[in-house]
Amino acid sequence: MNNWTVATIGEFASLQRGHDLPDGSRREGKIPILGSFGITGFHDVAKEKGPGVTIGRSGSSFGVVTFSKVNFWPLNTTLFVKDFHGNNEKFVYYFFKAFDFSSYNSGSAQASLNRNYVHPVRIQIPSRAEQDGIASILSSLDDKIELNRRMNQTLEAMARALFKAWFVDFESVHANLENRPSTSASPEIAKLFPSDFENGIPKGWQIKKMAECIEVGIGKTPPRKEPQWFSEDTTNVRWVSIRNMGATGMYTRETSEYLTADAVKKFNVRIVPDNTVLLSFKLTVGRVCITDGECTTNEAIAHFVRREQSKLNPYYLYLYLRAFDYSSLGSTSSIATAVNSKSIRDMPILAPQGLILDEFEKIIQPIFEKIKTNQREIETLGEIRDSLLPRLISGKLRVGDFETEIVQSV
Numbered sequence: 001m002n003n004w005t006v007a008t009i010g011e012f013a014s015l016q017r018g019h020d021l022p023d024g025s026r027r028e029g030k031i032p033i034l035g036s037f038g039i040t041g042f043h044d045v046a047k048e049k050g051p052g053v054t055i056g057r058s059g060s061s062f063g064v065v066t067f068s069k070v071n072f073w074p075l076n077t078t079l080f081v082k083d084f085h086g087n088n089e090k091f092v093y094y095f096f097k098a099f100d101f102s103s104y105n106s107g108s109a110q111a112s113l114n115r116n117y118v119h120p121v122r123i124q125i126p127s128r129a130e131q132d133g134i135a136s137i138l139s140s141l142d143d144k145i146e147l148n149r150r151m152n153q154t155l156e157a158m159a160r161a162l163f164k165a166w167f168v169d170f171e172s173v174h175a176n177l178e179n180r181p182s183t184s185a186s187p188e189i190a191k192l193f194p195s196d197f198e199n200g201i202p203k204g205w206q207i208k209k210m211a212e213c214i215e216v217g218i219g220k221t222p223p224r225k226e227p228q229w230f231s232e233d234t235t236n237v238r239w240v241s242i243r244n245m246g247a248t249g250m251y252t253r254e255t256s257e258y259l260t261a262d263a264v265k266k267f268n269v270r271i272v273p274d275n276t277v278l279l280s281f282k283l284t285v286g287r288v289c290i291t292d293g294e295c296t297t298n299e300a301i302a303h304f305v306r307r308e309q310s311k312l313n314p315y316y317l318y319l320y321l322r323a324f325d326y327s328s329l330g331s332t333s334s335i336a337t338a339v340n341s342k343s344i345r346d347m348p349i350l351a352p353q354g355l356i357l358d359e360f361e362k363i364i365q366p367i368f369e370k371i372k373t374n375q376r377e378i379e380t381l382g383e384i385r386d387s388l389l390p391r392l393i394s395g396k397l398r399v400g401d402f403e404t405e406i407v408q409s410v
Helices: 089-098 128-167 171-177 261-266 314-323 341-346 354-394 399-409
Strands: 005-008 014-017 031-035 038-043 052-056 065-068 078-083 122-125 206-209 215-218 237-240 257-259 277-282 284-291 301-305 348-351
Touching (some): 031 052, 031 078, 052 089, 065 089, 089 128, 128 171, 128 314, 128 399, 215 341, 257 261, 277 314, 277 341, 301 314, 314 354
Antiparallel strands (some): 014 078, 031 038, 206 348, 237 257, 277 284, 277 301
C-alpha cells in the first residue's frame, strides 16, 4: 500500500456535534433532518452543506453512519463531518461504515461517541484516486440496491391500487351498475363483476371467517432453557421472528436462528411452506410478509396457507391483510398489544367470486414475482458490498483487482 498515508481521523475528517432543532421549531420543507438513525423528517432551512456524513452518538444508534447527497440539518444526536480535508465524501462515508467505533465508547451505562476520543486515532488512508475508485465501486452497488428498492415500492403500490379498486372501492361493480366502462378492469374482466350490491358488498360475494377459507397455523418456540434446539447451521430449518418479517421487503428470507430437525420433530413445530403469508399478532400486530422458501416461526406469528383448489391466492391475502384494520379485533392482553389465535382464525375476510380471483392472480402474480426477484438481487448485492467494504477500505483488495473479485462473487 505504497500510495497510502498515515493520518489521524481528525486530519482525515473533522467531526463536530450536530445542532438542536426542537419539534416546535421545525417548518415544512425539503431539507432532510438527519438524526441518529438517518432521516427523521424535513425542514425548510439547511444547517450544513451536502454531501455530508453523520454518525449516531449514543445508545442503540452508536456508530450508525448516514450519507446525505444534499444540504441537510444534522441533529445533536449525531456527529457530522465538518471538514473532509479534500477526501472523497463517499469514501469517508464508507470508511466510517467499516470503522469499529465500539472501542471508543466514552459512556458508561450507555454507549456514547465523543469526537475527542476518535480524532487522535491513527489510520491509513489511500490516495484520492484510490478513494474515488473505491467509492465508485461501492456506490454502484448501493445505487443498484436503491433502484431495486424503489422499483419494488412502485410495484407494490401498483398492486395495492388495483386491489383497492377491485375489492375495496368496488369500482367495476359501480361501473356495471351505472352502465359505464370500468376504469380498473378490461371489458372482459369487468363483465365478471356483479352489477349490484347486497348487504354492503357486491352481490354474490361473501364475508367469511378466515379459517373457513384459509388454513391458519401458529408458530412455536422450543424451550430457551434447552439451547440444543437452536442452531447457527444454515442447513437446518429457518426460524423466523417478528423482527425478521419484512426486514428487507415484502418477502422474508431473513433469520437469526435455525431449529434443528430434532427440535422440529420433538415439539411438533410447523414447517411453513414457500409462498405462505405470515402475520404478526402479538406485541407488533399487523406486520405482513410472504415466505421465500420453507421456514418455521415463533408463536407470535400466524401462517395463512392456501388450501388446495382454493381461489384465495396468497397475493390477494397479502394485500387484504395489508389493508386490514387490526384495531377492529381489539386487544386480548391487559399488559401488551396482542390478539389471540382464535381472533385471527375468526377474523373476517371478503371472499369474491372465484373467476375474478383467478383474473386478479393472473395480473398480480408477475408483479409479485418481479418483486421477489428484485429483493433477492438486493440481498445478493448487499452481501457482495458488505464483503467488499472492509477489504477495499483496508487495502486488502485493491481497485485494480475488483473486476476479478466481483466476477468470482457473482
